[in-house]
Amino acid sequence: MNPEQQETLVQANETNGHLHTHGDNHDEGYYWSEEWWKHHGAHQPNSFWTKYVFSQDHKVISKQFLITAIVMAVVAMALSTFFRLQLGWPGQSFKILSFFLGKWAPNGVMAPDFYLSAITIHGTIMVFFVLTGGLSGTFSNLLIPLQVGARDMVSGFLNMLSFWFFFVSSCIMLLSLFIETGAASGGWTVYPPLSALPQAIAGSGLGMTLWLVSMVLFIFSALLGGINYVSTVLNARTKGMTMWRLPLTIWAFLVTAILGILSFPVLVGCMLLLIFDRGLGTSFYLSDIFINGQALHYSGGSPILYQHLFWFLGHPEVYIVLLPALGITSEVISVNARKPIFGYKAMVYSILVIGFLSFIVWGHHMFVTGMSPFLGSVFVFTTLLVAIPSAVKVFNYLATLWKANIQLTPAMLFAIGVVSFFISGGLTGLILANSALDINIHDTYFVVAHFHIVMGSSAIFGMFAGVYHWFPKMFGKMMNRKLGYAHFWLTIVSVYGVFFPMHFIGLSGVPRRYYSNESFAMFDSLTSINQVISLFAFLGAIAQFIFIFNFFYSMFRGRKATQNPWKANTLEWTTPVEHYHGNWTGAVPVVHRWPYDYGKPDGKKEDYIPQTVPLDPGEKDGGGH
Amino acid sequence: MTTLLICVVIILSVIFIARSIRVMELISELKPKDDVQEQHKENKWNARILLLFLIVMFIYFGYQTFSYAKYLLPVSASKEGAISDKMLWINFAVIGFVFVCTQILLFWFGYRYMYQKGKKAFFFTHNNKLEFYWTAVPTVVLLGLIGYGLKVWYDIMLKPVPENKMVIEIYARQFDFTARYAGKDNQLGYAYFKLIDGPNRLGIDSTDKASHDDILTTELHLPVNQPILLKMRSQDVIHSTYMPHFRVQMNNVPGMTTQFCFTPTITTEEMRKITKNPKFDYIMVCNKVCGAAHFGMKMNVVVESPEQFNQWLGGQQTFIASMRQQKSTMAMK
Numbered sequence: 001m002n003p004e005q006q007e008t009l010v011q012a013n014e015t016n017g018h019l020h021t022h023g024d025n026h027d028e029g030y031y032w033s034e035e036w037w038k039h040h041g042a043h044q045p046n047s048f049w050t051k052y053v054f055s056q057d058h059k060v061i062s063k064q065f066l067i068t069a070i071v072m073a074v075v076a077m078a079l080s081t082f083f084r085l086q087l088g089w090p091g092q093s094f095k096i097l098s099f100f101l102g103k104w105a106p107n108g109v110m111a112p113d114f115y116l117s118a119i120t121i122h123g124t125i126m127v128f129f130v131l132t133g134g135l136s137g138t139f140s141n142l143l144i145p146l147q148v149g150a151r152d153m154v155s156g157f158l159n160m161l162s163f164w165f166f167f168v169s170s171c172i173m174l175l176s177l178f179i180e181t182g183a184a185s186g187g188w189t190v191y192p193p194l195s196a197l198p199q200a201i202a203g204s205g206l207g208m209t210l211w212l213v214s215m216v217l218f219i220f221s222a223l224l225g226g227i228n229y230v231s232t233v234l235n236a237r238t239k240g241m242t243m244w245r246l247p248l249t250i251w252a253f254l255v256t257a258i259l260g261i262l263s264f265p266v267l268v269g270c271m272l273l274l275i276f277d278r279g280l281g282t283s284f285y286l287s288d289i290f291i292n293g294q295a296l297h298y299s300g301g302s303p304i305l306y307q308h309l310f311w312f313l314g315h316p317e318v319y320i321v322l323l324p325a326l327g328i329t330s331e332v333i334s335v336n337a338r339k340p341i342f343g344y345k346a347m348v349y350s351i352l353v354i355g356f357l358s359f360i361v362w363g364h365h366m367f368v369t370g371m372s373p374f375l376g377s378v379f380v381f382t383t384l385l386v387a388i389p390s391a392v393k394v395f396n397y398l399a400t401l402w403k404a405n406i407q408l409t410p411a412m413l414f415a416i417g418v419v420s421f422f423i424s425g426g427l428t429g430l431i432l433a434n435s436a437l438d439i440n441i442h443d444t445y446f447v448v449a450h451f452h453i454v455m456g457s458s459a460i461f462g463m464f465a466g467v468y469h470w471f472p473k474m475f476g477k478m479m480n481r482k483l484g485y486a487h488f489w490l491t492i493v494s495v496y497g498v499f500f501p502m503h504f505i506g507l508s509g510v511p512r513r514y515y516s517n518e519s520f521a522m523f524d525s526l527t528s529i530n531q532v533i534s535l536f537a538f539l540g541a542i543a544q545f546i547f548i549f550n551f552f553y554s555m556f557r558g559r560k561a562t563q564n565p566w567k568a569n570t571l572e573w574t575t576p577v578e579h580y581h582g583n584w585t586g587a588v589p590v591v592h593r594w595p596y597d598y599g600k601p602d603g604k605k606e607d608y609i610p611q612t613v614p615l616d617p618g619e620k621d622g623g624g625h
Numbered sequence: 626m627t628t629l630l631i632c633v634v635i636i637l638s639v640i641f642i643a644r645s646i647r648v649m650e651l652i653s654e655l656k657p658k659d660d661v662q663e664q665h666k667e668n669k670w671n672a673r674i675l676l677l678f679l680i681v682m683f684i685y686f687g688y689q690t691f692s693y694a695k696y697l698l699p700v701s702a703s704k705e706g707a708i709s710d711k712m713l714w715i716n717f718a719v720i721g722f723v724f725v726c727t728q729i730l731l732f733w734f735g736y737r738y739m740y741q742k743g744k745k746a747f748f749f750t751h752n753n754k755l756e757f758y759w760t761a762v763p764t765v766v767l768l769g770l771i772g773y774g775l776k777v778w779y780d781i782m783l784k785p786v787p788e789n790k791m792v793i794e795i796y797a798r799q800f801d802f803t804a805r806y807a808g809k810d811n812q813l814g815y816a817y818f819k820l821i822d823g824p825n826r827l828g829i830d831s832t833d834k835a836s837h838d839d840i841l842t843t844e845l846h847l848p849v850n851q852p853i854l855l856k857m858r859s860q861d862v863i864h865s866t867y868m869p870h871f872r873v874q875m876n877n878v879p880g881m882t883t884q885f886c887f888t889p890t891i892t893t894e895e896m897r898k899i900t901k902n903p904k905f906d907y908i909m910v911c912n913k914v915c916g917a918a919h920f921g922m923k924m925n926v927v928v929e930s931p932e933q934f935n936q937w938l939g940g941q942q943t944f945i946a947s948m949r950q951q952k953s954t955m956a957m958k
Contacts, residue, residue, distance in 0.1 A: 099628065112917045112918065112920070113917045116914065116917065116919075185917075186914060187914050191863055191913075193861065193862045193863065193879055194862040194863065194914065194915060194916065197861075197862070200799065200861060200862050200915075200916055201916045201917060202917075286879075286880070287879060287880030287881075288817075288818040288879055288880040289818065289860070289861055289879050289880075290798075290818045290819075290821045290828070290860050290861065291799075291860070291861040291862075295818055295819045295821065300880075301880065302878075302880060302881065303863055303878055303879065303880070304878065304881075337738075337746060338740075338745070338746045339746035339747065339748070339749070340748065340749070340750045342749060342750065342751060343750075343751045343752075343756055344750065344751070345751070346751070346756055368865070368874045368875050368876055369863075369876045369878065369883075370857075370875065370876055370878050370881060370883035373778065373782035373783050374783065376778065376782070377775050377778055377779070377783075380771060380774055380775060380778065381771055381775070384767050384770065384771045384774075385767070387763065387767055388760065388763055388764050388767060391759065391760075391763040392756070392759065392760055392763075394727060395759040396756075397731075398727065398730050398731060398734065399749070399755070401731070401734035401735065401738060402734055402738070402747075402749070403738060403746060403747035403749065404734070404738045404746045404747070405738065405740050405741060405744050405745065405746040406668075406672075406734075406735060406738050406739055406740055407664070407668060407740045408667070408668050408671040408672060408675070408735070408739065408740075413671060416675070416731065416732075416735055419731055420728060420731055420732075423723075423724065423727045423728060423731070424724060424728075427720040427723060427724050428720070430716060430719075430720055430767075430770065431713070431716055431717070431720070434712070434716065434770065434774040434778075435774065435778045435782075436709045436712065436774055436777040436778040436781055436782075437709055437712060437713050437716065437774070439709065439781070439872060439873070439874050440698075440706070440709065440869065440872040440873075440874060442874055442912070443865065443867075443874075443912045443913065444912070480646065481664070481667065482667075485667070485671060489674065489678075492678070493678075496682060496685075500685075500686060500689065501689060501693070504689065504693040504696060504697065505696075507697045507698065508696045508697055508698060508869075509698050509867075509869030509870075509910075511867065511910060511911075511912040513914040513919065513920075514919070514920040515917075515919075515920040516920055517920075519920060519921040519923060520908065520910065520923070521904065521906075522905075522908065525696055526696060529693065529696075549639065549642065549643075553643055553646065557643075557647060557650075559650070596750070598746065598748075599745040599746035599747070599748050600748050601745070601748055607745050607746070622750075
């Protein structure tokens with residue numbers, strides 16, 4: 001190539017501002033055209049390694065995320081059943097514990113050290129590996145390119161890297177369960193000084209180091225993923241796909257990715273300082289400590305600084321977990337209610353407002369930590385404001401269901417579950433956000449009940465809704481419906497069975513993270529409630545095996561899916577059932593309307609109009625009549 | 626051997642389930658059945674269960690609310706707790722109302738608007754008036770709750786501490802609490818972690834005159850109706866001073882002093898009558914995970930009349946006296 005040619009190419013690149021491959025000079029829109037497919041479609045990856053392992057295809061990466069997350073979730077769930085055994089029947093010997101835990105359960109009784117490790121790793125895996133990596137990793141990856149009309153993520157390579165960082169960090173987190181001194185055990189928030197000093201607790205030794213290494217790798221993965229998601233949504237949309245024609249899933253994933261990009265780097269900083277304090281003798285978080293008969297040299301640091309940095313991520317993290325679930329719920333509810341989502345724009349604005357507010361509320365985790373009470377009152381104000389967009393979302397869901405024509409598929413049932421949990425857990429949030437009330441219920445089981453319902457269960461139900469709904473797209477097979485119903489009903493019963501009574505335990509003043517309540521006579525009467533909770537927890541755990549069985553069985557033996565099994569409008573259902581790298585075999589379809597034209601009174605027989613159908617003359621878009 | 630058997634049984638039963646589902650599917654493929662019709666039937670069933678679930682859920686929640694009410698904390702034993710408790714029940718009334726209404730609508734709609742073939746849903750995309758109301762009403766209610774909450778928060782945490790307060794330090798370490806009364810001068814003597822040495826386990830500076838009349842105890846006694854200013858410190862990791870009966874909680878953070886001011890209003894004796902439990906005792910528990918024995922870290926708390934309190938405190942040794950005694954026993958050895 002001579003310099004002149006090179007210059008024209010650079011100019012063309014600048015004016016087009018679009019994705020090019022191999023530096024070819026093409027018209028704008030080439031990426032979405034049939035010519036692209038003719039040129040690239042022939043080069044499908046066909047070796048085992050490039051197709052299934054080091055694949056750069058977003059659909060494969062999405063499945064990799066999902067299956068890794070399922071494995072991690074099984075581990076976290078197993079840990080929770082183990083510590084529910086201890087909490088329901090403290091001090092009793094269980095063969096199953098000595099079988100699985102070995103030296104961590106001498107004579108079948110869980111050791112206090114292991115109890116703390118178990119809750120720490122349970123929380124870490126669930127929040128980060130299942131509901132952040134698993135949820136965003138699976139559905140942002142699967143749906144962003146398919147629903148905006150892109151051939152793939154803008155950088156397939158970074159996307160692949162994102163998964164492999166996630167995979168390695170998952171392995172390290174699991175590995176940390178098998179070391180001599182035990183896994184990290186300061187709770188999932190790992191507050192220093194406890195997490196910084198191996199003298200304070202055995203788990204703060206090598207276990208904590210592995211935890212930190214794993215988390216730093218995890219954050220790399222989340223950032224690589226997030227940058228890709230944002231750039232794909234902003235740059236790779238097909239013709240006609242304006243921002244106001246994006247499905248709510250995409251809006252939710254976009255805001256989630258932005259929250260992650262803005263907050264995860266702060267967590268890396270937070271973790272690095274902790275690594276320095278642990279290894280290099282700095283005093284960012286530590287000061288005036290006397291332990292094991294020895295005055296330590298640390299001076300001038302503040303444990304409160306750690307909490308500020310941690311929760312600056314920690315609170316947006318709650319929405320990183322929740323927003324994708326709400327996005328999926330919006331889509332699933334609209335499709336299965338055969339009715340447009342009510343107040344599409346209000347839904348988008350509330351996602352944006354929740355995203356913004358999530359950055360200025362972190363202090364509500366710290367009302368009684370010694371933070372200035374005046375600062376506390378500012379956080380009360382901002383936190384309670386979050387309830388307004390949340391209320392709007394709930395009312396909009398209810399209005400969508402009103403006078404609908406509801407298909408209660410397993411996905412739809414789970415979506416209804418999400419809304420139910422979002423209400424129940426969101427309302428107790430009003431109590432916790434009120435600092436004066438928080439004094440007495442801070443760090444009690446009331447908090448445990450609250451966030452397990454609003455964040456844990458909502459998000460995991462959102463994930464289930466997504467899996468049942470998009471399984472045909474992922475694997476080209478249908479999941480078994482009846483097993484899906486059984487899974488849903490057993491799970492929702494056990495979620496309320498486990499977490500509703502916990503509110504009462506919290507209001508009786510029982511602190512969280514207690515290995516047993518036996519030291520306190522005032523908690524003796526609560527034993528029977530704890531046993532009921534444990535029984536529901538076991539029921540919930542068993543129910544998940546129905547799902548896992550259904551998942552893997554249907555993957556291989558399920559009924560073959562049709563191209564658009566739910567009669568949905570969005571673009572992913574215009575791709576062939578078989579997967580191709582490049583998604584559409586031919587040109588990417590052009591979008592003509594918003595994604596929620598269900599039940600539009602147009603005199604036609606079908607009650608849905610895909611986004612690719614041009615507007616009739618005189619027809620208004622976006623639900624206008 | 627048993628383990629192996631259990632594994633074999635589990636694997637076999639998974640295979641069995643997989644095979645039987647396969648058989649069922651093959652049978653259903655043989656019989657040409659209308660899948661749409663089938664789905665319609667399932668739909669009806671699920672809609673009914675939605676309704677049933679709603680009813681059972683409310684019965685179960687109601688049952689819990691009534692039968693677990695006796696386990697909740699008794700009336701607040703402090704002035705501050707009484708005002709926040711009142712707010713708690715008002716808040717619960719508001720959220721309880723919203724909870725019941727929205728859950729009923731959600732599950733009822735799920736049942737009422739089940740799929741009907743050939744029917745089209747009502748094409749209802751937005752309604753500005755409706756949306757305005759359901760944004761404005763929650764906003765007004767929330768502003769009310771915020772204002773009320775901030776007022777109570779101010780009264781508990783930000784109001785100037787009363788002149789006649791009694792200063793007590795709560796010193797936490799793995800895994801116990803120590804109380805330090807400020808003594809006659811109502812001033813805590815200076816303390817520093819590098820001065821911790823054998824019996825002087827709080828690191829109190831004995832050259833500071835204010836420390837001489839300080840009194841260290843392992844039980845917390847409080848005179849009733851006397852404003853108490855608790856000063857929290859920690860020796861090693863973060864702990865939390867939590868006294869649920871007084872609605873008092875504040876973290877003990879190494880490297881800094883935190884505080885909480887409250888006035889106990891009910892003596893232990895009176896509370897025993899209120900709770901009808903002759904063994905009732907106030908308690909302070911650690912509420913921030915602080916190590917393997919976190920779950921047993923506590924201190925007994927007694928609220929009594931000022932006379933009883935003064936008698937008890939008079940019987941305790943001052944810091945300087947205990948240091949002198951320690952020294953002399955050392956010298957004798």
